[in-house]
Amino acid sequence: MNTTSTDKILVYTVKDRCRVCYTCVRECPVKAIRIINGQAEVMPERCIACGNCVNICSQGAKTFNKQITEVESLLKNEDFVIAAVAPSFPAEFTEIDETSEFVGMLKELGFKRVVEVSFGADLVAKKYKTLLGQNTDKSYISSDCPAVVACVKKHHPELVPSLIPIVSPMVAISRVLYEKYSNKNIKIVFIGPCIAKKGESEEVDNSITFTELRQMLMSRNINKYNIKPSEFDPPYAGKGSVFPVSHGLLNTMGKSADITDCSIIVADGKKNFIDALSEFEKGNLKNKHLELLCCDGCIMGPGMSKNGSRLNRRNRISNYSREKLNKLNLATWYDQMQKYKSIDLSREFDSEDCRINKPSDEAINYALKRMGKSSPEDHLNCRACGYDTCRLHAIAIVNGFAEVEMCLPYSIERMHQTISNLNISNEKLANARQALKQSEKLASMGQLSAGIAHELNNPLGVISMYSNILKEEANPDDPILEDLDLIVEQAERCKNIVGGLLNFARKNQVKPCKTDMVDFCRHSFNSLIIPDNIEFQIESDSSSINADIDKDQMMQVLNNLEKNAIDAMPDGGTLKVDIKDLVDDFEIIISDTGSGIEEENMDKIFTPFFTTKGIGKGTGMGLPLVYGIVKMHKGQINVVSNTKSEEGDIGTKFIIRLPKIIKAIN
Numbered sequence: 155m156n157t158t159s160t161d162k163i164l165v166y167t168v169k170d171r172c173r174v175c176y177t178c179v180r181e182c183p184v185k186a187i188r189i190i191n192g193q194a195e196v197m198p199e200r201c202i203a204c205g206n207c208v209n210i211c212s213q214g215a216k217t218f219n220k221q222i223t224e225v226e227s228l229l230k231n232e233d234f235v236i237a238a239v240a241p242s243f244p245a246e247f248t249e250i251d252e253t254s255e256f257v258g259m260l261k262e263l264g265f266k267r268v269v270e271v272s273f274g275a276d277l278v279a280k281k282y283k284t285l286l287g288q289n290t291d292k293s294y295i296s297s298d299c300p301a302v303v304a305c306v307k308k309h310h311p312e313l314v315p316s317l318i319p320i321v322s323p324m325v326a327i328s329r330v331l332y333e334k335y336s337n338k339n340i341k342i343v344f345i346g347p348c349i350a351k352k353g354e355s356e357e358v359d360n361s362i363t364f365t366e367l368r369q370m371l372m373s374r375n376i377n378k379y380n381i382k383p384s385e386f387d388p389p390y391a392g393k394g395s396v397f398p399v400s401h402g403l404l405n406t407m408g409k410s411a412d413i414t415d416c417s418i419i420v421a422d423g424k425k426n427f428i429d430a431l432s433e434f435e436k437g438n439l440k441n442k443h444l445e446l447l448c449c450d451g452c453i454m455g456p457g458m459s460k461n462g463s464r465l466n467r468r469n470r471i472s473n474y475s476r477e478k479l480n481k482l483n484l485a486t487w488y489d490q491m492q493k494y495k496s497i498d499l500s501r502e503f504d505s506e507d508c509r510i511n512k513p514s515d516e517a518i519n520y521a522l523k524r525m526g527k528s529s530p531e532d533h534l535n536c537r538a539c540g541y542d543t544c545r546l547h548a549i550a551i552v553n554g555f556a557e558v559e560m561c562l563p564y565s566i567e568r569m570h571q572t573i574s575n576l577n578i579s580n581e582k583l584a585n586a587r588q589a590l591k592q593s594e595k596l597a598s599m600g601q602l603s604a605g606i607a608h609e610l611n612n613p614l615g616v617i618s619m620y621s622n623i624l625k626e627e628a629n630p631d632d633p634i635l636e637d638l639d640l641i642v643e644q645a646e647r648c649k650n651i652v653g654g655l656l657n658f659a660r661k662n663q664v665k666p667c668k669t670d671m672v673d674f675c676r677h678s679f680n681s682l683i684i685p686d687n688i689e690f691q692i693e694s695d696s697s698s699i700n701a702d703i704d705k706d707q708m709m710q711v712l713n714n715l716e717k718n719a720i721d722a723m724p725d726g727g728t729l730k731v732d733i734k735d736l737v738d739d740f741e742i743i744i745s746d747t748g749s750g751i752e753e754e755n756m757d758k759i760f761t762p763f764f765t766t767k768g769i770g771k772g773t774g775m776g777l778p779l780v781y782g783i784v785k786m787h788k789g790q791i792n793v794v795s796n797t798k799s800e801e802g803d804i805g806t807k808f809i810i811r812l813p814k815i816i817k818a819i820n
Contacts, residue, residue: 164203164219164353167195171215176560178207178216179540183424183448184309187540188555197555200508202304203350204448205456206424218349218456221360222370225343228360229264232341237265238327238358240346241272241391242398244474245453245467246364253474254383260345262376267387271346274327275394276491281320281499286417286443294443295434297501298322298397300350301448302427304506310431311505321355321501323397328357330389330494347398347455350448363457389490392482395475398452399468422447513552521548525561538562585792591757610652618645664786666702666816671740674705675731678712687726694733699740701814707783714776715744715808722748722806740814745807750797759793787812 172194179187179194186200187207194215196207207216228235237260250256260268278298286294297303297318306313321329324344331342344351344361352361362370371377419442421430427446433439449455453467522544527533533544539560541547550556559565621641628635672694684690712731719729727747734741751759758764760781784791789812796802 162219162353163196163198164349165196165201165205165208165216166218167193168215168217169193169195171213173213173215176538176540177210177212179556179560180537181206181210181424183428184305185541185550185555189557189560192557192559200308202301202308202448203353204301204305204424205349206448208349208456209460218363219352220366221352221362222366225360225362225366226370228341228343232339234266234335234338235264235341235343236267236269236331236335238269238271238274238324238331238342238344239386240324240344240348240398240452241270241275241395242347242452242455242458242467242471243345243364244470245398245462246347246458248466248470250378252378252383254385255378255381257386258381258383259371259376259378261384262381263370263374265343268384269327269331269387269389270391270395271323271327271344272391272394272397273389273490274323274325274330275397276392276487277326277330277494277497277499278320278323279394279397280491280495282318285318285320290417291441293434293439293441294318295431296443296445297503299447300348300354302446303354303503304350305428305448306431307503307506308508310435311507311509313431313435314503314505316434317503319501319503321499323394324351325355325357325501326497326499328355329497329499332357333494333497334389347449347452347457349456363455365457365459368459389494390482390487392479392484392487393475395478396471399471417441418443418445420445423450424448510553513549517552518545518548521551521558524551524558525564526567534563536562588757606652610648614645614648614652618642618649621645664704664707664816667705668700669703669705671699671701671703671742672697672733674703674708675712675733675742678709678716678731681709681713682716682720684720684729685726688720688723688729689727690729690731692731692733694735696733696735699733699735699814701740701812702816703787703812704783707786711780711783711810712742712744714780718776719744719746719748719806722746722750727805736811738814739811742810742812743807744810745805747803747805750804750806751793751795752797756793756795784810784812788816789813 174189174192174194176189176194179185179189183204183206184200184202186197186202187194188197189195196216203218205218208218239260243256244253247256250259257268275298282296293316295302295306295313295316295318297320300322303317306317324346328342328344331340341359342357344358345364345367346361347364349363351358354361419430419439421427421444427448430439430444430446434442434444450464451468453471454462454464458467522528522533525544525548527544527548535543539547539556539562541550541556544561547556547561551558559568621638625635625638625642628638675694676692679690679692716729716731723729723746730743730745732741732743732745734743755764760777781791789810791811792809793806794809795806796804798804
């Protein structure tokens, strides 16, 4: 007899199909799904092979161990292979009108005998009735559903002694067949709606689902039109044919008619049977027996075709059972029951405890904080992650079953932050590109300016010196004195322009001095004439910010920018200086509410001799001078300006960022 390993992985994930929707996590009754690196995988040590994840996965990412190849090999190489068909077959093969057609199709596949597992259900029901009648003071849990048994063994091991020590109908019919055909080397293949049956017992050589059977029939092109009809082989079943529906066990035991008998509680479906086990474990169901089915009756098992109607399938089972019982030869059935009543149907169960100790509150709270849930108000319990509550999700994270990113609100918030950071990065990149372009332009201008300043210094010095000599030698009433004064004045103006060029070209010196920048910026307003229609403000996020600066040069920077701001607001406005402490650096932001700088002029404002002021009102050396001084202080200067009211507040903002500590630069 071949064996079927109970350790075989029955349900698994096809990773390239998984779309990480967490539906399998949500629908798994024992949370046997682990999410790793955004991929769902089944944990065999926790899985009860209920197949619920297989049913609900719309992408086909959850599948089960198929044994079509093994069964085909049996049929090809073995002489006496028997098909043991679960009683739910009428609910699956609705296109077949007569049972004989279905049996004929199986025999066409190569099965020598086709028997109903329902006879095993008859034997099991009789054993159940006897056991429950003899032990009225003890509570039991039905053991005919392998998924329920696996759930008890793995997740409720304290309840293992309460499992009814009787085999399932599948194992019962197998033991009958081994006795009936003891003189033959038989092989048994179970055909039914259940995945968990594949790992239930070593007494069955192979187990396939109804959907697998359909594939085999289709591959051989076997249908009801090209086969020879045949009936089920003995032993013939009785009421066991109603076993796959809810209350089916009670019906087979002959107890369903008594509505006042509350000693047996029936629960089917993944949530109901789990709830029943939990209540049983708490001691709330004393002196009660639980008849449990993991699916909503076997007629809705994962080995059935999808999208079938439960009511229609139940009706098909009822009609088949009624017709079967009407045709049943009770005497023959009774003789068979007597013949095989001595078969040992006992069974023992071992605990396979897979529970994990509950994490500490500290670990759970840490996981919650990682998901951005610092208070109970943050616990939305939206179940998008697959867990009923945020706390259960946090416990799963600590246990290594889940990931923080499974939290939808958390992921949405992260996405918003990422988009915001991306927008900021794009803006910084655009500014950096503009600054690089400007720096390249100004670098070449700086070289030119340094050359011009160097060449002009000597002739300007000569002009100034000889002009002053001529003034000293001229008579006080000589008319030429006015011309000489003009020459000296214009030579001095040229000297100032050359000085600006030198600063722009970074050919001057910085003499740093420790300075309180808040007081320094406040003092810069003292040398300004501020019109009454202009409001000036100074703000700082710190009462004192000490930094190394060249006071004279930085005062030129502030005065130039403040004067430009005042000139940009002839009709009034607000001049604001904001100082920010940035640990190793500090920022001075000078902003106005003036007319702004046109976009086409933005890359020219630091170019020597460029000015938008009228003739005689500016030399175009103010901002180049500012630029040069800031660079000599190892700082950066950026400008943001807007001239369009529809795009925000109109005005200009100069942002100067300087290190707090610098060395003297020659």
